[in-house]
Amino acid sequence: MAVPELGWATLIEAESYFTNERLHKSHWTALADDDEKNTALNMAYNRIHYCADYATPAAGVETAAQLIILIKAQAEMAYYIALHLEDEDRRKGLQVQAVIVAGIVKETYDRDKLNEIPIPPAVDALLDDFKTAEAMAIIDIDRDEDESVDTEVDEF
Numbered sequence: 001m002a003v004p005e006l007g008w009a010t011l012i013e014a015e016s017y018f019t020n021e022r023l024h025k026s027h028w029t030a031l032a033d034d035d036e037k038n039t040a041l042n043m044a045y046n047r048i049h050y051c052a053d054y055a056t057p058a059a060g061v062e063t064a065a066q067l068i069i070l071i072k073a074q075a076e077m078a079y080y081i082a083l084h085l086e087d088e089d090r091r092k093g094l095q096v097q098a099v100i101v102a103g104i105v106k107e108t109y110d111r112d113k114l115n116e117i118p119i120p121p122a123v124d125a126l127l128d129d130f131k132t133a134e135a136m137a138i139i140d141i142d143r144d145e146d147e148s149v150d151t152e153v154d155e156f
Helices: 011-020 034-049 064-096 121-126
Strands: none
Touching: 011 034, 011 064, 034 064, 064 121
């Protein structure tokens, strides 16, 4: 049974992206067949769409302008998955076992990152308009002095 396409990018759109917009694509072209590529694209869609850091529209309800960006982000995420998923799974497996230092090269794992699913910087940058975190907040402050706001202060 063929793997269905989920998400914003169809296999044809992803292939077009890798052909026309990405210089290095060896890990994408090394995927065995269309089913494996669709699986990577589906995993990429799920990782992005269900990540709390982004408020992305479900596939099919995005605007045309959003779709252009989301296709690129999904394709880039699929490439990351094709390249790094096995290593990520191994490292997360070690973290789950409470390992904080491992290997001949003495890799160190941050305990605070255990439950975080990685999003590569290129994908994060593409999804900037969809970020849910507020960059700044505005709050009311009270004055804790007897001077008026019109009082001029010249002394330092």
